[in-house]
Amino acid sequence: MAKITLSNLRHSYMPNPKGPEDYALKEIDLDWTDGGAYALLGPSGCGKSTLLNIISGLLTPSEGRILFDDRDVTDLPPDKRNIAQVFQFPVIYDTMTVRENLAFPLRNRGLDEAKITERVAEIASMLEVEEMLDTRAAHLSSDNKQKISMGRGLVRDEVNVVMFDEPLTVIDPHLKWKLRSKLKELHQRVRATMIYVTHDQTEALTFADQVVVMQDGEVVQIGSPVDLFERPQHTFVGHFIGSPGMNVLPVSENAGVVTLEGHPVTLEGAISGQGGKIELGIRPEFVSLGDSGIAARIRKVSDVGRHSVVEAMVGDIPVKAVVEGAVPEQGEAVHLVLRPDQTRLYRDGWIATEART
């Protein structure tokens, strides 16, 4: 397995790109350590496939270098990069048995039969597909086909990286959670460098130790699932991660005092920078209902199981709060309390308060 470095990477599909808007990838600098579990997370069109294709060698970047263990592989074709890939749809041979499918990547590499038998048994046991080993792949359900595809991706232990491209697309919703946690467990056992590409936050946050969040061809934050939840560096991350996402509210600032519809708010720390469009960010989990605070009126209450999400209007601004236990009625007057250490200012989308130490 390898450490992967992406250095000053940019890519445009246009022959003569002019401004940043002509780039599908704007500027990517990343270091992925050997054996880590990473996710590339972002909405459709943010550049995930472009980046994946650059790493696998299907696409040569317009600018920048890709290094595997400090060795420059930018100009190497895919078959010289020693990568395993699992795609959205199963890639297996229907006429072969499951055992033959799992063995195929190893036979291709000329491994001796004893080693192949041992490794196939190991992977089959990890995936819990032992009882299918002699079944012809054509007879498998699409869920099981994809499981075997994953097994084929994981069976070679000398690859530089295993890349998963939206691998749960074809999986039945009720089995998704099972395979999601299975993949995490597999990473812990196999300890390969793995990159998991998805637009689904749950998949990314379950699988990865570090998540790379992308928007419009740019990395907006790299962090652990906890980092992304607790301190979004950009309003996009706050919004995209979490259910519901972070409240992003229009505010005014005057001489260091920030007000929401005329109510002064206490921020986590000192404000940095100046000018630009400012917004306040706070997750609904850190907004509570109190006897005093910011006057608001309940517009909507949604029961989402363990708790409720209420939407309250502060003037014309909707603010969401996660409420445990009893909830107010629609139309009721309430007071909102914003937890100061979780209340941040954002300037032109980027975080503009210093964390309290």
Ligand SMILES: Nc1ncnc2c1ncn2[C@@H]1O[C@H](COP(=O)(O)OP(=O)(O)OP(=O)(O)O)[C@@H](O)[C@H]1O
């Ligand atoms: N072959 C291509 N030629 C021109 N533009 C392309 C090409 N492939 C992708 N793009 C553009 O590059 C940008 C990034 O696309 P990319 O497919 O990498 O995003 P993505 O995050 O993988 O989205 P999806 O999940 O929908 O595949 C988009 O604006 C897309 O239209």
